[in-house]
Amino acid sequence: MPFGRPCGLRLRSKLERCIERILLIATAIAAVAIISILLLLAYFCLPLFTSGELGEVFSRRWQPFAGSYGILPMCAGSFAISLLALFLAFPGAVAICFFVHSLAPAPAAGLLKTLVHFMTGIPTVIYGFVSVFLLVPLMRDWLSAGTGFTLLTAAITLSLLILPTIVLVFQARLERIDPTLTLASAALGFTPIEQVRHVLIPASAQGLLVAAILGFGRAIGDTLISLMLAGNAAQFPVSLFVSIRTLTAHIALVLATDSQSMAYRSVFAAGLVLFLLMGMINLLIQRIGRADNEKTYEKDR
Amino acid sequence: MEKVVTNPAIVVEELCVEFSGKTVLENVSLTILPAELHVIIGPSGSGKSTLLRAINRLNEFFPNCRTSGLVRIRLDGHLVDIYARDAPPLPELRRRVAMVFQTPAVLPFSIEKNMTMPLKVTLGLRGGELRERMEWALRQVGLWDEVEARLLDEATTLSGGQQQRLCLARALALGPQVLLVDEPTASLDFRATETIEQLLVDLKDRYTIIAVSHSLSQARRLADRLWVLREGRVMQQMNRRQLQDAALFQEIIDNIF
Ligand SMILES: Nc1ncnc2c1ncn2[C@@H]1O[C@H](COP(=O)(O)OP(=O)(O)OP(=O)(O)O)[C@@H](O)[C@H]1O
Ligand SMILES: [Mg+2]
Numbered sequence: 001m002p003f004g005r006p007c008g009l010r011l012r013s014k015l016e017r018c019i020e021r022i023l024l025i026a027t028a029i030a031a032v033a034i035i036s037i038l039l040l041l042a043y044f045c046l047p048l049f050t051s052g053e054l055g056e057v058f059s060r061r062w063q064p065f066a067g068s069y070g071i072l073p074m075c076a077g078s079f080a081i082s083l084l085a086l087f088l089a090f091p092g093a094v095a096i097c098f099f100v101h102s103l104a105p106a107p108a109a110g111l112l113k114t115l116v117h118f119m120t121g122i123p124t125v126i127y128g129f130v131s132v133f134l135l136v137p138l139m140r141d142w143l144s145a146g147t148g149f150t151l152l153t154a155a156i157t158l159s160l161l162i163l164p165t166i167v168l169v170f171q172a173r174l175e176r177i178d179p180t181l182t183l184a185s186a187a188l189g190f191t192p193i194e195q196v197r198h199v200l201i202p203a204s205a206q207g208l209l210v211a212a213i214l215g216f217g218r219a220i221g222d223t224l225i226s227l228m229l230a231g232n233a234a235q236f237p238v239s240l241f242v243s244i245r246t247l248t249a250h251i252a253l254v255l256a257t258d259s260q261s262m263a264y265r266s267v268f269a270a271g272l273v274l275f276l277l278m279g280m281i282n283l284l285i286q287r288i289g290r291a292d293n294e295k296t297y298e299k300d301r
Numbered sequence: 302m303e304k305v306v307t308n309p310a311i312v313v314e315e316l317c318v319e320f321s322g323k324t325v326l327e328n329v330s331l332t333i334l335p336a337e338l339h340v341i342i343g344p345s346g347s348g349k350s351t352l353l354r355a356i357n358r359l360n361e362f363f364p365n366c367r368t369s370g371l372v373r374i375r376l377d378g379h380l381v382d383i384y385a386r387d388a389p390p391l392p393e394l395r396r397r398v399a400m401v402f403q404t405p406a407v408l409p410f411s412i413e414k415n416m417t418m419p420l421k422v423t424l425g426l427r428g429g430e431l432r433e434r435m436e437w438a439l440r441q442v443g444l445w446d447e448v449e450a451r452l453l454d455e456a457t458t459l460s461g462g463q464q465q466r467l468c469l470a471r472a473l474a475l476g477p478q479v480l481l482v483d484e485p486t487a488s489l490d491f492r493a494t495e496t497i498e499q500l501l502v503d504l505k506d507r508y509t510i511i512a513v514s515h516s517l518s519q520a521r522r523l524a525d526r527l528w529v530l531r532e533g534r535v536m537q538q539m540n541r542r543q544l545q546d547a548a549l550f551q552e553i554i555d556n557i558f
Contacts, residue, residue, distance in 0.1 A: 106364060183362050184406035184468075188419045189396030189475065198422050203409050 041275060044268040057269045062234035062245075069266045073234050075273060077244035080237035081155050081226055082219035088159035090212055093166035098196045101174045102182060113171075120164040128228035131157040136229065143241065149231035152240040158225045166215040173207030174200070210288055217281040220274070223248035247274055310335040310509040311356065311479065312380065316370035318351050318360060318533075325351050327533045329370075333526075338505045340520045341513045343530030344558060349513040350403060352530065353481040356511070357398035358383060358391060374398065374479060375509075396423055399477035403484045403513070405464035407456035412448050415456045416471055423475060438474035442466040443496040461488040466497070479509045487515060498523060517554060529557050 048054045059070035096116065100109040135156060140148030177200070185199040201208075223246075226232075231243020232253060245253070247270045254267045311333035318326040326348045333339055341349050354360045360368055373380040376389065376397060383394055408415050416435040420426045426434060439445040444466045448459070456467060465488055472480065485501070486494040501510060501523060514520045520527055521544050529537040536557050544550055 180402070180404070180406045181408065183359065184402065184408065186362055186391075187357065187359055187395055187400045187402070187406075188471070189392045189394075189423045190419070191392045194392075194422050198418060199408060 038275065041268055041272045044265065045272050048265055048269060053265070057266050060236075062266075064263050069263060071247070071250065071266050071270050071273075073236050074245050074247045074250045074270060076236050077151075077226075077230070078220055078246040078248070078274075080244065081151060081158060081230060081246055082216050084151065084155035084240075085158035085162055085219045086212060086216050088156060089163040089166055089215060092159075093163050093211070093215070094170060094208065096163075096167050097170045097174055098200065100171065102196055102200065103192050116164045116167045119160070120168065124161060124222065124224045125228075127157050127161055128225050131225075131229055139241075146241065146243065147231065149229055149243055150241045151230060151237050151244045154226050154228075154230035154244075155240075157229055158219050158222060161222060161225060162215045162218045165218045166211045169214050170204070170207055170211035173204055173210065177203055206288055206291065210285055213281055213285055213288075217278060220277060220281075221248065223252055227252055308335065308375075309333060309380070310375045311511075312371070312373045313356070314371040314373075316352075316355055316372060317368070318348070318355055319367045320363065321365040325533050326355065329530075329533070329535055331528060331535065331538075333509060333511060335375075335509055336506050337525035338501060338523050339509075339511045339526050339528070340524035341511065341528045341530055342515070342517065342520045343536075347530040348533040349530055350483050353400060353483055353511065353513060356383075356479070356481055357395045357400050359395070359400060361391075376478065392423070396475055397477050398479040398481065399472035399475055400481040401465075401468050401472050401483060401485060403487065405461065405468045405488075407459070407464050407467060410456060411453045412456045412459065412467065413452040415467060416474060419471060420474055434474050438470040439467075441473055441500060442470045443493065443500075444470060462490060462493050465489065466493065469497070469500075473504075477508065479511070480504065482510065482512045484513050484515055486519065494519075521550060529553070531557055 048057055053069075056069055057071055059068065060072050061068035061070045062073055096112060100112050104112065131153065135153050136148035138148070139150055139153050140146070181199060181203060182195055185195045190198065226244075226246040227249040230246065230249065232245045232249055233243035234245045234250070235242060237244045251267050251270050251274075254263050309332045311331075313329060313331045313333075316326055316329040317324065329348075329352060341352065343349050351360060355368060356372060356374070358368075360366045368384065370384075371382060372384060373382050374397075375381075382388060388394065389397075408418070410418065413435065416438065417426075417431050420431055420434060436445060439448065444463060447463060448454075448467075456464065459467060465485065469482065469485060482501070486497050489497060498519065501512060504510060505525075512523065514523070524539075524544060525541050527537075527539040527544060528535050529539075537553055539550070539553070
């Protein structure tokens with residue numbers, strides 16, 4: 001052997017220290033990037049706070065040429081579209097999960113899983129594109145909803161986009177539930193439906209919440225669908241059939257077309273709102289995750 | 302009352318069970334008589350739990366499992382082939398042929414809900430009847446005094462032995478005809494073991510009981526009929542009389558283990 005043992009050990013610890021250092025640097029870069037984004041946003045938003053324009057930005061009217069720069073309609077639009085998409089996608093996603101987990105025969109379950117995985121791979125723009133030709137005319141002609149570019153059109157499409165997210169997250173949670181739980185409830189004489197209803201749903205309640213929140217976050221963060229399909233009118237979502245604009249679409253639109261100072265600043269306010277919202281969502285999920293890990297019925301405690 | 306020995310409660314014939322093509326039970330044939338306590342012993346991995354699960358078709362929970370052979374159980378007076386096409390539906394079969402697992406499988410709910418929820422869901426019991434049944438079953442396993450004051454605590458906060466008895470009580474409460482118990486005293490102390498052993502002896506007139514045991518002395522104490530399993534085969538069957546003969550018992554056991 002060319003190396004004695006101590007030499008090999010020293011070599012290994014050197015390598016380990018090197019890897020450790022690389023990981024530390026990578027972590028530092030990521031942390032610095034996130035903090036600088038936050039600082040940058042805060043810096044650009046600072047004039048809003050100091051000059052008292054804050055009220056103007058968080059007001060109800062967006063009419064840049066008349067000097068109104070309110071982003072509240074966009075906040076409301078973002079919430080409306082995300083909640084609606086979640087409302088549409090969640091029951092289906094949860095049903096798919098339980099079906100795959102305990103009701104479906106193996107081939108059907110496999111097929112559904114493959115389909116959902118395939119859905120995650122479809123680029124967002126394809127969803128938007130297909131909807132423009134499929135859903136928009138349907139809305140326009142059947143429901144005579146104006147141009148067809150409405151809150152509902154975008155929400156339906158968005159629900160397809162977030163469905164796989166919810167399915168994958170909840171599926172992972174379900175799989176972490178100890179299989180002896182299902183075995184035990186089968187041994188008690190529960191039908192598969194009763195097993196789902198009386199054992200699996202209560203045992204996975206936290207997972208349901210996490211999946212819903214993540215789905216909501218994904219919907220809030222999406223830009224393309226609302227930009228392509230929601231009509232982008234800066235108004236409050238008073239019905240399912242009005243055009244609305246989301247915060248994300250607002251940022252994209254203003255950055256692409258406008259450069260007036262106040263309009264620009266409203267973009268940063270919108271960015272800050274989104275950033276804080278996502279931060280809150282993440283915190284919430286972490287907190288739920290911690291509470292969840294304390295429960296003992298999951299396999300990997 | 303005289304025992305009618307020609308009236309078997311369960312007949313297992315040439316039962317074979319495979320997991321992913323690996324044979325776990327091979328040509329197992331047994332006849333289980335009513336009002337006797339049947340005990341299965343055998344080395345770890347010999348297929349004892351698998352044999353119990355074959356009797357309430359719980360092996361089918363594992364998709365890689367294949368079962369062949371015949372299992373007939375007396376339900377409402379008739380011997381029913383439980384693997385036949387016209388057999389009772391699985392949930393009903395499992396309600397009548399209750400099983401208590403080797404490792405206690407409490408549901409992630411309170412002690413009370415562990416007892417009452419299955420009664421509500423499968424038997425539709427409500428109100429006072431529900432409470433009565435729960436108390437009766439918990440008393441049977443000697444758990445009532447220990448949990449009476451903490452019925453609303455999570456069942457997982459109970460000790461291993463208490464959980465084991467809770468699971469037994471839960472099975473009893475459902476009023477099965479056959480009781481399959483997989484090492485019911487594995488994690489119990491001396492006193493609780495005594496309670497459960499006595500319970501099994503008391504219950505054997507009312508239920509057909511098949512118990513798996515790891516303890517040779519316990520098997521000798523309890524069994525009216527004993528089967529020794531090794532590598533998926535029945536190596537030996539012994540009745541009460543043969544079990545009394547300590548030397549014979551020891552010799553047989555030494556040969557097999
Ligand atoms: N779900 C399963 N999938 C694959 N193999 C299994 C499964 N269940 C049991 N086996 C195998 O079948 C054999 C018998 O298992 P079983 O649990 O019946 O043994 P046992 O006699 O109860 O052992 P122990 O005394 O340790 O509980 C073992 O080799 C085990 O690996
Ligand atoms: Mg076992």
